[in-house]
Amino acid sequence: MQNFTSWLEKRIVPIAVVLNGNRFLAAIRDGFILTFPLTMATSIVALINSLILDPTSFLAKLLFLPKLFPNLADAQSVLSTVMYGTINIMSLFIVFLVAEHLAKFHEADSTTVGITALASFMIIYPKPQAFDERWFLTTDYLGAKGLFLAMIVGCLIGEFLPKLTNNKKLQIKMPEMVPPAVSRSFSALIPVLIIVLVSTIVAFIGTKFADDGMNQIIYMWIQTPLRKLGANIFGVYLITFMLGLLWFFGIHGPATLNPIISAIFSESDLMNSQHILSGQPLSEVPYPTTYGMLSGIYSYMGGAGMTLGLLIAILWVSKRKDYREVAKLGLIPAIFNINEPIIFGLPLVLNPILAVPFILTPIVSLTFAYIATVVLKVVAPAGIAVPWTIPGPIQSFLATGGTWQGLILGLVCLVSSVLIYVPFLRAADMYALKNVDK
Numbered sequence: 001m002q003n004f005t006s007w008l009e010k011r012i013v014p015i016a017v018v019l020n021g022n023r024f025l026a027a028i029r030d031g032f033i034l035t036f037p038l039t040m041a042t043s044i045v046a047l048i049n050s051l052i053l054d055p056t057s058f059l060a061k062l063l064f065l066p067k068l069f070p071n072l073a074d075a076q077s078v079l080s081t082v083m084y085g086t087i088n089i090m091s092l093f094i095v096f097l098v099a100e101h102l103a104k105f106h107e108a109d110s111t112t113v114g115i116t117a118l119a120s121f122m123i124i125y126p127k128p129q130a131f132d133e134r135w136f137l138t139t140d141y142l143g144a145k146g147l148f149l150a151m152i153v154g155c156l157i158g159e160f161l162p163k164l165t166n167n168k169k170l171q172i173k174m175p176e177m178v179p180p181a182v183s184r185s186f187s188a189l190i191p192v193l194i195i196v197l198v199s200t201i202v203a204f205i206g207t208k209f210a211d212d213g214m215n216q217i218i219y220m221w222i223q224t225p226l227r228k229l230g231a232n233i234f235g236v237y238l239i240t241f242m243l244g245l246l247w248f249f250g251i252h253g254p255a256t257l258n259p260i261i262s263a264i265f266s267e268s269d270l271m272n273s274q275h276i277l278s279g280q281p282l283s284e285v286p287y288p289t290t291y292g293m294l295s296g297i298y299s300y301m302g303g304a305g306m307t308l309g310l311l312i313a314i315l316w317v318s319k320r321k322d323y324r325e326v327a328k329l330g331l332i333p334a335i336f337n338i339n340e341p342i343i344f345g346l347p348l349v350l351n352p353i354l355a356v357p358f359i360l361t362p363i364v365s366l367t368f369a370y371i372a373t374v375v376l377k378v379v380a381p382a383g384i385a386v387p388w389t390i391p392g393p394i395q396s397f398l399a400t401g402g403t404w405q406g407l408i409l410g411l412v413c414l415v416s417s418v419l420i421y422v423p424f425l426r427a428a429d430m431y432a433l434k435n436v437d438k
Contacts, residue, residue, distance in 0.1 A: 023105050024155045025259040031097035031154070032262045035090065039273075042086040043385035046276045049076050050384055050401035059402040076279040083277045087270045088139060091146035095121045095154045102158025108165060112188050117157035120199040121150060126212040141215040144270035148223040148263065149215055157195060164191035223267065231268045231287045233294075233370050239264075240295045240366055244359035247304045250349040254304075265290050272383045282401045288374050288381040297382040297399045298369040298413045299362035301392025303339025305348065306361040308392060309417025316418070318425045320432050336389045353428045357421050364420060365413035372409050379405040 051059050053076045055066040066072055099117030103110040125146075128135040141149070164170055170190045206213030210220075229235050239261060243253035254261075268287035275285050302308025311334050314320075314327040323346065330341040343349060348358055372379040382399035390398065393410035400406030 023102065024159075027098045027101035027105070027155065027158060028094075028151055028259040028262060029255070030101050031094050031151075032258065032266070034097050035093050038086045038093070039090075040385065040387065042082055042273060042277070045079050045082045046273055047384045047386065047398060047401075049079055049279070050276060050282055051398065053079070054401065057402050073279070080277045080279060083274055087273050087277075088143040090143050090266075090270060091121070091150040092118060092142060094147060095150035098151055098154025099158035099161075102155065103162055106159075106162035106166075108162030109188065112165075112192070113158055113161050116161055116192050116195055117154050120157055120195055121146075121153045123196065123199040124149070124153065124203045124206065124214050126215060138212075141212070141219070143274070144267040145219050145223070146215055147266050147270075148226070149218040151263065152218065161188075161191055161195055164194060167191070170194075226264050227267050229264060231265070231289055233289055233374075235264065236289065236291050236294050236366060236370075237363060239291050240299060240362050241359065243295075244305060244362060247343060248349065248351075248355050248358060250344070261291055265292060269293075269385070272381075273385070276383055282380045282383050283377070285381050285383040288383070289370065292385065293382045293399075294369045294373070295362060295366050296388075297386075297396050298410065299365045300337060300388075301365075301395075301410070301414050301417070302334040302342075303337050304343070304362070305339070305358035306365060306414070306417035307339040307342050307348075308334045308337075309361060309414055310354075310357075310421045311342065312414075313418045313421035313425055317422050319429050323425070323428070335391050337392070338389070353431060354421075354424055357424045361417045361420050364416055368413055368416065369409060372405075379403065379409050382406065 051057055052065065053072055054060060055072050060066060060072065069075075096114040096118045100110040100114035103113035125141060126138055128137045130136075140146075165188050172186045172189055203213055206215075206217060210216040239257065242257060246253040246256055268290045269292055272285040272287055272290070272293070276282060299306065302311065307330075311327045311331050314323050315331075318324060318327075326342065326345045330339065330345065333339065333341055346354075348354055351358075369379075369382075373381050380400040380403050382396060384399050384401060386395050386398045388395075392414055393407055396410030396413075397403070397407040400409075
């Protein structure tokens with residue numbers, strides 16, 4: 001075990017360090033994090049649509065809402081408009097935020113860089129089309145389908161525009177009496193002009209290869225393969241395994257892999273949200289196999305490693321006083337999926353005995369969720385994003401639109417995690433007893 005751990009430490013940790021220190025991945029990660037309030041607000045609206053306004057939902061039937069409000073389903077269309085100002089224009093938020101974060105890294109004018117990136121994205125965007133004496137701009141690539149190009153444009157503009165504005169040969173100097181805001185605007189004029197002209201050329205070249213230009217090229221050749229790579233059970237297994245492995249070495253798994261997770265799964269998750277907000281059945285979401293819907297809901301009760309199951313198992317069978325004391329202190333935070341006190345206090349980091357269940361338990365829960373929701377289809381997909389601090393089984397209940405099947409599946413995953421941890425905790429007890437005897 002020691003040799004295997006040493007090998008992993010030599011191979012995995014350096015990669016994680018590179019990912020954590022990469023400014024482009026950090027900008028993408030922070031950009032998506034800043035959109036979290038919008039996406040969560042949209043998800044709450046979707047939850048209301050599925051949990052309360054859907055006459056077939058468990059909660060609506062429990063409260064007799066279809067009988068009290070015969071036209072209950074019609075109210076779903078009222079809330080569906082929220083997606084037009086949130087997930088349907090997500091690419092605009094991402095291109096601005098990614099460029100802005102990189103500009104801050106380079107200590108440049110982040111607002112100028114952000115709006116220039118937004119302008120560049122729209123220059124490359126498909127041209128408006130005439131119809132019935134009016135001009136219409138397609139919205140296809142403003143949302144999920146344009147995310148990858150938005151990340152690319154945001155990274156390029158955020159990296160190169162600050163370098164151009166720092167070039168004194170490209171700066172227009174204004175007299176000292178000119179207000180600072182005006183002076184900064186003129187100073188960035190030539191660099192912004194260069195970016196705009198380059199964007200125009202890129203847009204022109206793109207139209208020679210595809211009707212919708214670079215948006216269609218990037219979507220077909222990069223974003224679609226990545227989505228197919230992620231929106232299957234093997235991609236979800238890989239991400240889940242890597243998150244557990246990184247935590248084992250004391251590296252914050254979600255913070256490290258979030259840019260990759262966002263690039264692979266964001267389009268699928270946004271399309272699922274769009275499907276639900278439009279009033280379509282939760283059981284028919286287009287992408288039921290995503291990281292958020294499987295691992296995100298069923299594999300992290302108590303935090304990484306299903307540590308809520310670990311704490312229950314400790315209080316149930318463990319005789320180690322140190323484990324039991326840490327479990328008592330960490331139980332309340334773990335109920336709300338906060339487990340850093342357990343990871344670093346027990347500790348789970350570089351713990352050779354608990355390493356196997358820590359990594360294995362989320363994969364087992366993921367497997368149960370996949371079989372129940374995708375293979376057998378006895379549980380609705382967990383397509384509604386809910387706040388990550390909601391306790392596990394309640395989270396699965398809400399994410400499946402308030403179904404009792406989702407609640408039962410969440411409980412099954414939690415119970416299985418307890419049972420998996422038990423034999424390893426007994427081994428830890430025996431190990432501690434032998435060390436005391438020595």
